[in-house]
Amino acid sequence: MKISSERLKKYEGMKRDFSEEEYINLQPIQRGGVLTEEARRALIEFGDGYSVCDWCPPKTARLDMIDDPPIHQFYADLAEFLGMDLARIVTRCREAKFIAFKMLGKAGDYAIIDSTAHYSSYISAELADLRVKEVPNTGAPEYRIDPELYASKIEEVKKETGRLPAALLLTHVDYLYGNLNDAKAVGKIAEEYKVPFILNCAYSAGIMPIDGKEVGADVITSSGHKSWAACAPTGILALRNSLGEKVLAKPKIEGDLTKRKFVSKELGLLGCTVAGAPLVTLMASFPEVVRRVERWGEELEKIRFLVKEMERIEGVRQIGMRPKMHTLTHLETDPFFKASETHKRKGYFLYDELRARKIVGIQPGLTKHFKLNTYGLTWDQVKYVKDAFLEIASKYGMKVN
Numbered sequence: 545m546k547i548s549s550e551r552l553k554k555y556e557g558m559k560r561d562f563s564e565e566e567y568i569n570l571q572p573i574q575r576g577g578v579l580t581e582e583a584r585r586a587l588i589e590f591g592d593g594y595s596v597c598d599w600c601p602p603k604t605a606r607l608d609m610i611d612d613p614p615i616h617q618f619y620a621d622l623a624e625f626l627g628m629d630l631a632r633i634v635t636r637c638r639e640a641k642f643i644a645f646k647m648l649g650k651a652g653d654y655a656i657i658d659s660t661a662h663y664s665s666y667i668s669a670e671l672a673d674l675r676v677k678e679v680p681n682t683g684a685p686e687y688r689i690d691p692e693l694y695a696s697k698i699e700e701v702k703k704e705t706g707r708l709p710a711a712l713l714l715t716h717v718d719y720l721y722g723n724l725n726d727a728k729a730v731g732k733i734a735e736e737y738k739v740p741f742i743l744n745c746a747y748s749a750g751i752m753p754i755d756g757k758e759v760g761a762d763v764i765t766s767s768g769h770k771s772w773a774a775c776a777p778t779g780i781l782a783l784r785n786s787l788g789e790k791v792l793a794k795p796k797i798e799g800d801l802t803k804r805k806f807v808s809k810e811l812g813l814l815g816c817t818v819a820g821a822p823l824v825t826l827m828a829s830f831p832e833v834v835r836r837v838e839r840w841g842e843e844l845e846k847i848r849f850l851v852k853e854m855e856r857i858e859g860v861r862q863i864g865m866r867p868k869m870h871t872l873t874h875l876e877t878d879p880f881f882k883a884s885e886t887h888k889r890k891g892y893f894l895y896d897e898l899r900a901r902k903i904v905g906i907q908p909g910l911t912k913h914f915k916l917n918t919y920g921l922t923w924d925q926v927k928y929v930k931d932a933f934l935e936i937a938s939k940y941g942m943k944v945n
């Protein structure tokens with residue numbers, strides 16, 4: 545079928561509305577994925593299709609065996625950086641979770657997951673033919689996960705099925721409240737029961753220090769486009785050696801006519817994964833990522849400062865655990881909701897006011913509560929954001945203490 549040139553015009557000269565140069569973007573999912581200069585250059589250099597495959601070794605013919613660019617070394621460095629033994633790059637964090645669930649479980653098995661898990665944890669489990677059992681959280685205002693409850697959920701599964709669950713999954717930092725969960729405590733329970741422990745580090749690894757060994761993680765999953773200054777799609781799957789054979793099992797299938805076999809590939813990864821530019825951006829940003837996790841303490845100072853200043857507006861309150869241990873933050877903002885009720889733009893007034901000040905990323909229309917993330921903003925930018933909110937609050941007659 546022919547597509548009219550009129551319609552094809554849409555694709556010409558596409559531009560992004562909210563460039564990092566022009567706007568301060570507080571959108572939680574976008575702060576950790578801003579590219580480094582090195583990654584931006586690598587993106588152009590390796591933009592063509594299967595660009596990393598120039599030097600694929602003919603014998604092993606696998607992405608992680610390529611030495612130029614240094615993918616083979618990168619996988620080893622990445623595993624070491626996370627305190628794990630093995631690492632693979634996949635397309636997204638959710639794919640890493642799916643592969644882990646699929647390779648660790650049998651159809652009908654349970655995965656125990658925290659009740660603040662991302663929707664993709666549930667869907668990954670479903671696609672892997674697993675059922676889920678949720679570990680409850682404490683509800684408002686903390687929404688904390690008590691790690692001890694993993695043990696009672698394991699007992700529940702044992703009673704119900706006569707078997708252990710296929711895996712425990714803990715969201716290291718959840719996407720709703722930015723709570724930092726106690727991975728080490730869950731790791732201990734996993735160890736006691738000999739159940740594989742998947743630590744989902746979509747929002748943590750790549751921006752804050754993680755030591756998989758120290759917390760007893762058997763699998764670490766993460767998201768390159770969320771937290772590693774890389775393009776989408778990139779995901780990280782890191783493992784202990786003890787799970788290597790199971791999770792990275794080789795395909796056994798054989799062509800019935802040709803007898804062809806593919807024994808050098810990895811089944812769960814469908815052979816090769818990210819064979820081009822996104823992987824190279826992840827690698828190009830890696831040296832900076834290794835350095836930046838050491839500056840995590842200062843990132844916490846910035847968000848704690850902003851929370852303290854925002855709470856000067858009477859009726860504004862940070863929810864989730866206190867003090868903030870992560871830059872993703874959920875605020876209850878009732879006075880902004882009250883202001884929206886009489887405004888002709890309704891809830892969109894806040895978006896308009898912020899946008900006029902070159903601040904974006906608060907979901908348009910939301911005023912009752914919203915999330916923001918200050919990761920990677922300079923002190924000047926954080927102070928500018930603070931001033932903007934306090935100014936808007938005063939403009940609409942809110943009480944600022």
Ligand SMILES: *Cc1c(COP(=O)(O)O)cnc(C)c1O
Pocket residue numbers: 573635636637638639661662664665715717718719744746747766767768769770778779
């Ligand atoms: C963002 C997020 C994901 C999804 O990451 P993808 O790389 O897009 O699959 C998974 N889990 C959590 C906790 C997240 O916050």
